[in-house]
Amino acid sequence: MSILTWSPTDLRTALDGTAPLVVPDDDGYEDARRVEPGGIEHRPAAIVRPTDTAGVVRALRFAREAGAEVAVRSGGHSVFGLGTRDGVLGLDLRGLDSLDLDVSGRTATAGGGVTAGAYTRAAGAHGLATPFGDTGGVGIGGITLGGGVGLLSRARGMTIDNLLGAEIVTADGEVLQVDDEEHPDLFWAVRGGGGNFGVATRLRFALGEISDVVGGTLLAPATPASVAGIVAAADAAPRELTVILMVMTAPPMPMIPAEWHGRLVLMANLCWSGTTSGADAALAPLRDVVTAAGGALVDGVRTGPYAGLFEGGPPSGTAVATGRTFFADGLDESAAAHLLAELESCDAMMRAAQLRVLGGAVADVAPEATAYAHRGARLLGNVAAVAPTASAAAGYTPWVEALADRLRGGREGVYANFALDGGPDTARAAYPGTTWDRLAAVKRAYDPDNVFRGNVNVLPA
Template identity: 50%
Template sequence: MTTLDVSAVRTRFTGQVVAPGDDGYDGARALFYGGHDPRPAVVIRPADPAEVASVVRLAQETGLELSVRCGGHSPVGHSVVDGGIVLDLAHLRAIAVDVEERTVWAQAGLTAGDVTKALAEHGLAVGFGDTGTVGIGGITTGGGVGFLSRKYGMTIDNVLAAEVVTADGEILQVDDTHHPDLFWAIRGGGGNFGVVTRFKYQLHEVPGVVGGMILLPATPEVIHGFLREAAAAPEELSVIVNVMPAPPMPFIPAEHHGSMVVMGLVCYAGPAEEGEKVLAPIRALAEPIADFVRPITYAEMFMEEGDDEYHPTATARTMYADELDLGRVTQIVEQLRTAPAPIRVAQFRPLGGAVDRVAADATAYAHRGRAFMVNIASFLDGPDTRAEREQWVLDTSAVAENGVPGAYVNFLTEDGATRAREAYPGATWDRLTRVKQQYDPGNLFRRNVNIPPAG
């Protein structure tokens, strides 16, 4: 390892270089989630893919640890490295829509909201997740489960090609016929194999959806009914079911603040009249506390950006469940009701549909046949509450999880290092390690849920 000469680095790049003492340094090292205070030696925002390659070579030359930042939403702070080099893609924001071909080339400095808004002008969409501020690089390489998953598949199922800067500083154009193993690996294998500087996505006509938030009382019967109806609905319907205490938001009646509610985010990607019929059984489960589900543009599914000063700190666990019967749901509700944390949540995402129609070995995402993705989280009030909150998360997860153990890499937190094999089981892991050995034998790209090189 060598000491970094920041003055020399500044002469090497036309893009922005931010170092300790510079204006904007604290903003450049800030992350979405709290609990992290990294102080990188330098943050470099390259002007183009060639400069991305130059940053990679700089990391190789100096021996300093490298992190790659898109949106800064890594739950465990992988996006920024203490004492090392942060390669921030924020200035790579070019987007080129081909309306006739229904494709888009989008650079990895864009967020999910940026791309969604640009495509909405043409009545087109590609499914990302459920948060507009997430960078497309992180969510795409990890998989991408969101509001269009059951209809049009995961984000990776809509990637046609990509541009990747590898550990040796080469810029590769990859697709099914060019570097096919690398193309396979970046669709679900995370940031282990290089820096993806742009993606080519297949687009879909989504002129409008029936979507928004519906708030229902969180009885076991309502939750179970919501999940049952959503799982059996036409694949045009994708939902995210959050069971949590009602926050003190102005649109929620004061008498419900703090009580357990179902905060359902629903998106029906089809004709409005059909959507209303499909959603009727869910609305009939109980008198809604609030109902904002209506015909909207798909871009409106992504809520406006929140407070930049809000940096939540939580402990969480991601898993899958093959079934969520009434008895199991009842136990989860009891866990939530008696939890030690003021803010806690159990989140359920019915899968199936287009997610399940892709072969399990077609991409590096290996959990195609699972019925539900489940995430359990508990927010911290300070470092001294971590132990009890972690234990509650583990206890609640033990109730929710069933079927073969599994994990979704984009939602792994502190347990990522120990659960990587659950994210990438069996033959998927073996193939990923071989691709890693070919494209990053020195494990330069290790600030992630790491996949070591074979051997």
């Protein structure tokens, strides 16, 4: 907002002590506005940091009455910074960090600011898990509302397939408990429709039993045959195996042989959640591909607790990324060769393509059952380039768009959680056909004034 039409002082009065408020003159403002990874320099006019639902309610009622634009940060990182913008009233949910585990009932209720890593470690102590992504630093609110694709997706479905219910605060400050029976239209929409409909202050998930998994990282030379071969082997594998593949230039890390620094490699992050006795047979086709490429440069595959795979977050620092997400039906050697040639020729300080093999339990759910409509896609990809500044990163946007278009192979669609922006073209691609129509109707019912527009935005019908 170029001209602020509301006063942070009035906001403080409206909160009446129900939630801490940070404004630009406060000592803690710089820390409060910072998101990971670095380089995102948005400056909200005020940041509310509620510790319970009441604080969220008061903040939203003020925003509606004052005409304040709202941006919601759901606890964790934001690669492209959609959870904050200049001049907005920011809602930072990191204080909503309660986690209640019903071990015997196999359910968990978590605050909207809990991170996936904290949740996974706590549940893992009881031999239980809910599928989230692959990074501990992501907030469960954001990843859940957008879908949730990660290391257990092929075996146990997306995060939204394990969501049993949620507490949603709507734009007018009403608190709703939603599930299959209460407000089922809204429950359908928040399973993939993003933050378009309200603030998720609590989420209730199913917990599944999980013993030790076989997982970790395989690093190998990247060739057209090895990249396409890993994708094909992962696609053909039993559903208990999920593979997330990164194709990139090798960073100068001590674990990587020095002679490979700066050269093209593939990094397969994998998780086998079946019986440990079946792991060798399941992983054999992937290891065969790696052997044919010259052997593993790093072999970090180990047997251990699932929570051990769920560490860390995005890299720190001030670099800025630009990227494009896409779906595809596979990746052949021709497409892999094109990918490697483009990565070799690009001069960005870091450039990479991530390829997540889908299928399995993801595809078991009907496309119309949730607001995530891309159940039939075999591959979810993301092309990214990293530069020192936002302006420099923007210069690589045509490159990432062209490469993503080549790799998608004619399949339409984008994944909302990896979207660079929330504009109309992105939103239509994320929510195609009747999914868009249905979401627009729910938006009209629960947020007719489009208060929640700092997202992959669905306009009210």
